[in-house]
Amino acid sequence: MPEQRRRRSPLGVLSAALAYAGGEALAAFRRNGLMSAAAVTTIMVTLLPVGGAVALAANLRLMTTILERQVQVVAYLRDGISPQERDRLSAQVRALPGVRRVEFVGRDQALVRLQDALGERVSLRDVIETNPLPDSLEVALVNPREARPVADAVRQIGGVEDVAFGAQAVDRLLAVTGLLRTGGVAAGLLLGGVALIIIMNTIRLTIIGRRQEIEIMQLVGASPWYVRSPFMLEGVLQGLVATALAALVLIPGYILLLARARDVVPFLPLVHAPDLLPTLVVSLGLGGMLVGMSGSLLALRRFLHT
Amino acid sequence: MPEQRRRRSPLGVLSAALAYAGGEALAAFRRNGLMSAAAVTTIMVTLLPVGGAVALAANLRLMTTILERQVQVVAYLRDGISPQERDRLSAQVRALPGVRRVEFVGRDQALVRLQDALGERVSLRDVIETNPLPDSLEVALVNPREARPVADAVRQIGGVEDVAFGAQAVDRLLAVTGLLRTGGVAAGLLLGGVALIIIMNTIRLTIIGRRQEIEIMQLVGASPWYVRSPFMLEGVLQGLVATALAALVLIPGYILLLARARDVVPFLPLVHAPDLLPTLVVSLGLGGMLVGMSGSLLALRRFLHT
């Protein structure tokens, strides 16, 4: 008989082992109905807020990026500058590091904008003699955080009389967008960590409930891996089923919320469902599986004498 | 002996019952070390995001309220209005429903403000002949959502030439603040619901792991309440211990975050720790206890034949 055993190919042994572990895991899943149900629901509802936080963080990132795009440096030009000089200046500014785009705004255009801002009630043209506004260059930035250095650099250029970038407003905007981004990531991490602990503990509880079986298996001569593998596969299975269920809530939930948000806050930029959901669901699934498996492994250590 | 039993006062019986249940619960908590630890950690980490969401929602409410305070209706007055007329108008506007405060802004003051907004580069006074700006009343609102009706009402008043309230900006602001508030509450509710399910399931798992004991107790003649009460008290105990641990993280966490936020975004209004934390911790504690208890009750139904 030992000969016969040795004759089996390594592949055969591996597939037999997998078949064993898979069969056992499935059987446990079935025969342990109550426990499996409780574990799967727990893992599933744990994944919901994690998914929500990831979706939120993605949207916050998009929104803050678009908000920050609006930060610009305005260079007011010396009076009576010639079109050639203006083009040269424009090119000089565009060549600066951190500058994304430069747009010339003539003083007339600036006056029109001011009039628009004041509304129809007040007619500036009626009361002013000459246009007091200067020509200006509107400098869009690669990175809003570089507003100050870019402004300083622009100020050095001959022909630029003054530079403005709403220092305080930009600082506040950056502080808030920074906070939102960090908040999104922190929420994701916190919820991820919480999910990790909860899933581990849940699996630990299911295994504690079955420590007697583990003890018996070892008494009958099962090697640690033989005891472990079905539990690990069961953890993976629980993680997968839970993720699938969570996806069934997250996907339509996000699509619905998106549609609703487009109604209520149509002006807010939001992440399209296809850009977010596939990655989200796949990573939740992988995460769920991994956590389920390592949760089993960790919990088993306690009961396996290796 | 039956006589002797009947002689005990109802209070004695109750206190004996409580002593029994309490003793059993404590013993189970101790002798069930692993399970209790897993359950308590799970409940604790579940409460963390719930607490976080509640704190976030409270802060969002404060911020949005303060943001919305800035919504105002501006009534531009007819040219050359007399101070008496102006006071009458002011009183009339103040009497309108939904108006919180009315402030008169003279045309000169308005010009100063415009000059300030344009900065030092441009000197309006040098170029204008007469002040083109009208006198105005700035109307603060009780509820920013009433900007439109208040504006309409103000428009009807004789002496008011035009009314402005930045309709689009207000709409957007309200949409965003509404979203933030709903988002905060929704996050709180979602996490609360998730916590509910997780805690229930966790307690269910601990009870499934002990179903054999429940069966034996019943075989020996224990009434359902006799079986139930220690488990319920144990659930309460787990909820309480978990809340206490969660409070040990939430309280310093919030205070630290607050201090940090005051550094980074000093301009944002935030809820002071003493205004939030006591209520938060107490309600988490009550919630934890209640959920722990009812989780036990629910889980036990399965194993008690009543």
Add this chain to the structure above:
Amino acid sequence: MIRLQGVTKRYPNGLLALNDVSFSMAEGEFVFLIGPTGAGKSTLLRLLYRADVASRGKVSVAGRDITRLPARQMPALRRSMGVVFQDFKLLPRKTAYENVAFAMQVTGTPPEEIRPRAMQALEVVGLADRADALPWQLSGGEQQRISIARAIVHQPPLLLADEPTGNLDPRTSWEIVQLLSRINLRGTTVLVATHNKLIVDILRQRVVELAAGTVVRDEDYGLYASHA
């Protein structure tokens, strides 16, 4: 005290464990229930303490039909009897003492009476010195004796014992059976399911023999085997 009339028990998986069993026991009687393994002895006892319900027929205990007993009344029924389970059924997280005391707690015995009576029951089965041991810290026979102590501690009018000496040496078995006899002489009705030929043959009490779910013998002053 006990009356089974045409009782049939078919388990959900189709197995017929008891087939038209009729048998009754007067108050104060002592009966050995014997029969080969799988004959239905434990099943019969399970019907008496209502861990299971007869598929057909009528079961009464103490003049009370328990065939359709509402769940509400099960605790009272079970408190009115003591049961020694074949697999002991000790509470795993309670000490020997606590396991015995538990049977009195559930009947609402005044707390001050519990300790002396529980300790006395442990004394009787010879385990007073192991009162603080948890079940897994006890040998098989010790666990069995704790289970016996728990069944007798509240002095129930009816005692059901399922294989109470399976893990005991002949001498201790004999002591336990003497104990059951004494309890019986004090008026308790005792039904013992057993495989222990020696004690059945020495005690010569009424013997009811089951085989494949049917009563095949019901003999006063019987021996383990009818023609041994």
Add this chain to the structure above:
Amino acid sequence: MIRLQGVTKRYPNGLLALNDVSFSMAEGEFVFLIGPTGAGKSTLLRLLYRADVASRGKVSVAGRDITRLPARQMPALRRSMGVVFQDFKLLPRKTAYENVAFAMQVTGTPPEEIRPRAMQALEVVGLADRADALPWQLSGGEQQRISIARAIVHQPPLLLADEPTGNLDPRTSWEIVQLLSRINLRGTTVLVATHNKLIVDILRQRVVELAAGTVVRDEDYGLYASHA
């Protein structure tokens, strides 16, 4: 095959379960281990299948010192023996068949051999027709026999049986003991801890008697009691 030298076992709670026990068994021997309840029989067996470690002294099995066996080698040790546990230790969520098959799966028996051999073992203990029952669906004696089938199915060179007939009627007990004898005759070393006076007295094998953790008798062709 088995050798204990000056073995003492003190449980963590201070209880002295074995006190300087020395005793050995040659390959192919059949020994009854007897002694009153709590004498230390199960403890001695637990040391042999390494569920516990001796406090002092040396334990060897098959010429191998297992006193300080690294955990890694425990599975191999346990696969080299069959154990009938006093409390059966069946896997509660596996059927009778699966419980028996499990003992072969862990030894890496080719899958195609498992089914016929497991069914044959069930046949031998008379339970082939209950192969699909879960442990709680079996009577006490039936569970015990499943435990026996599991211990013998992989034809181990050493068989340890702790009270293997405690829940069996005399006739079935006798059949089981005959089975153990047959297995012994085929070369297996058999150590049976038992309280069953009848089978010890009929079989007249070597008897080792423990009392309070000490070997008080070691007699070839012994009886249950030395002067009965």
